[in-house]
Amino acid sequence: MPELEQTDILIIGAGPVGATLALALRDSPWRVTLVDKRPLAAQAADPRALALSHGARQLLETLDAWPTRAATPIETIHVSQKGGFGRTLMDRAEYGLPALGYVVRYKDLAARLQAGVEVLPACECLDETGLVSLEPEVDGAVATLERQGQTRRIRARLVVHAEGTPGDDPGVQVDDYGQQAIICDAIPDQPHGHRAWERFTPDGPLALLPLEQGFSVVFTVPPAKADALMALDDGAFLQALAQQFGSRFGFTAVGRRDRFPLALRQRRELVQGREVWIGNTAQTLHPVSGQGFNLGLRDAWQLAECLFAGGDDPGAASALAAYAASRRLDRRGGAFFTDQVVRLFSNNVPPLRWARGLGLLALDLLPPARDFVARRMIWGARAWP
Numbered sequence: 001m002p003e004l005e006q007t008d009i010l011i012i013g014a015g016p017v018g019a020t021l022a023l024a025l026r027d028s029p030w031r032v033t034l035v036d037k038r039p040l041a042a043q044a045a046d047p048r049a050l051a052l053s054h055g056a057r058q059l060l061e062t063l064d065a066w067p068t069r070a071a072t073p074i075e076t077i078h079v080s081q082k083g084g085f086g087r088t089l090m091d092r093a094e095y096g097l098p099a100l101g102y103v104v105r106y107k108d109l110a111a112r113l114q115a116g117v118e119v120l121p122a123c124e125c126l127d128e129t130g131l132v133s134l135e136p137e138v139d140g141a142v143a144t145l146e147r148q149g150q151t152r153r154i155r156a157r158l159v160v161h162a163e164g165t166p167g168d169d170p171g172v173q174v175d176d177y178g179q180q181a182i183i184c185d186a187i188p189d190q191p192h193g194h195r196a197w198e199r200f201t202p203d204g205p206l207a208l209l210p211l212e213q214g215f216s217v218v219f220t221v222p223p224a225k226a227d228a229l230m231a232l233d234d235g236a237f238l239q240a241l242a243q244q245f246g247s248r249f250g251f252t253a254v255g256r257r258d259r260f261p262l263a264l265r266q267r268r269e270l271v272q273g274r275e276v277w278i279g280n281t282a283q284t285l286h287p288v289s290g291q292g293f294n295l296g297l298r299d300a301w302q303l304a305e306c307l308f309a310g311g312d313d314p315g316a317a318s319a320l321a322a323y324a325a326s327r328r329l330d331r332r333g334g335a336f337f338t339d340q341v342v343r344l345f346s347n348n349v350p351p352l353r354w355a356r357g358l359g360l361l362a363l364d365l366l367p368p369a370r371d372f373v374a375r376r377m378i379w380g381a382r383a384w385p
């Protein structure tokens with residue numbers, strides 16, 4: 001039996017949310033251990049691009065983790081539906097902001113956060129380290145970890161789960177969308193002008209996010225169509241993309257394609273004894289309107305604030321209860337918003353198409369309504385009354 005080591009906070013999962021929490025705890029009195037089952041270099045192969053809100057930028061700047069040079073600003077967002085009338089345009093100028101949001105590659109954000117974590121004096125970061133078991137105790141939990149055949153046992157006063165999208169877990173409610181997201185880079189035949197496009201189609205939403213000189217594409221379709229799209233050569237795929245998007249402009253090149261199955265996964269309880277859940281393992285949303293990491297970032301930030309306010313013991317029940325209560329509105333709001341948008345827009349039912357068109361027109365013509373939506377995308381729950 002290996003010797004029992006001690007830490008204050010064990011964070012399982014060094015993805016962007018786990019790493020953000022480690023950074024947010026940098027001025028705390030606690031020793032933090034951050035573990036990830038993958039080699040950290042594996043994050044450089046993650047194909048996702050993330051749309052981050054202006055609020056997310058502010059939080060990351062506070063942690064000196066904003067990847068300035070790797071971020072492409074979004075100045076306007078154009079929302080429309082395929083085969084129906086109505087469209088809405090949101091413009092940064094209306095909100096007095098340098099940008100409505102930014103697009104960053106997952107790998108660039110992860111690298112920036114990792115660089116910050118590595119120099120923290122009170123944080124040990126262990127990659128290629130899997131969690132074998134977790135034994136809860138009254139005032140902590142003992143984790144058995146394995147790294148390259150070596151076992152370590154660490155006792156923590158608080159265990160934070162940041163492992164990303166959960167698999168089968170009775171504590172998680174799953175609603176499958178019957179959609180998959182194909183993601184890739186695509187080069188348009190004209191400059192993107194820092195405009196993001198969200199186009200709703202009966203197959204699912206199609207998003208074009210300005211990234212560097214091209215677009216990061218999130219092309220959502222039912223699984224059988226995803227199989228067919230993945231099998232196409234680049235030329236045929238670009239034609240399919242242009243057909244779904246419409247004729248505003250064309251595409252000249254496309255990068256590697258990857259796909260992700262989509263479901264809404266919501267953990268019923270955020271806190272259990274001295275364990276707490278943040279980021280995608282707490283809630284995994286549909287990527288429409290790019291809410292997932294923005295929400296996970298606020299989870300990490302809020303958890304750090306509640307722990308600071310809770311006194312010496314990082315696993316104090318009152319601090320964890322305060323965290324769960326403080327996240328309720330933001331989590332529910334984010335899940336409800338993305339879920340309703342997907343369900344309302346991913347069909348071709350004529351009355352719904354007309355209602356959607358009227359809704360998009362109303363958003364465009366009524367600044368207060370547009371404001372309501374835009375502010376929640378920019379600030380999350382901080383914009384709720």
Ligand SMILES: Cc1cc2nc3c(=O)[nH]c(=O)nc-3n(C[C@H](O)[C@H](O)[C@H](O)COP(=O)(O)OP(=O)(O)OC[C@H]3O[C@@H](n4cnc5c(N)ncnc54)[C@H](O)[C@@H]3O)c2cc1C
Binds near residue numbers: 037052183
């Ligand atoms: C197609 C697509 C597009 C998206 N677009 C956006 C967007 O535009 N904007 C946005 O905000 N969000 C977006 N998201 C969501 C975003 O990717 C996630 O919300 C975000 O990556 C969650 O970060 P995380 O750290 O919680 O989880 P992850 O990024 O999944 O990281 C989890 C980490 O935990 C590790 N791990 C897992 N299990 C264990 C274990 N047992 N032991 C140790 N380590 C473990 C993993 O190796 C990994 O490194 C998108 C998602 C998809 C699928």
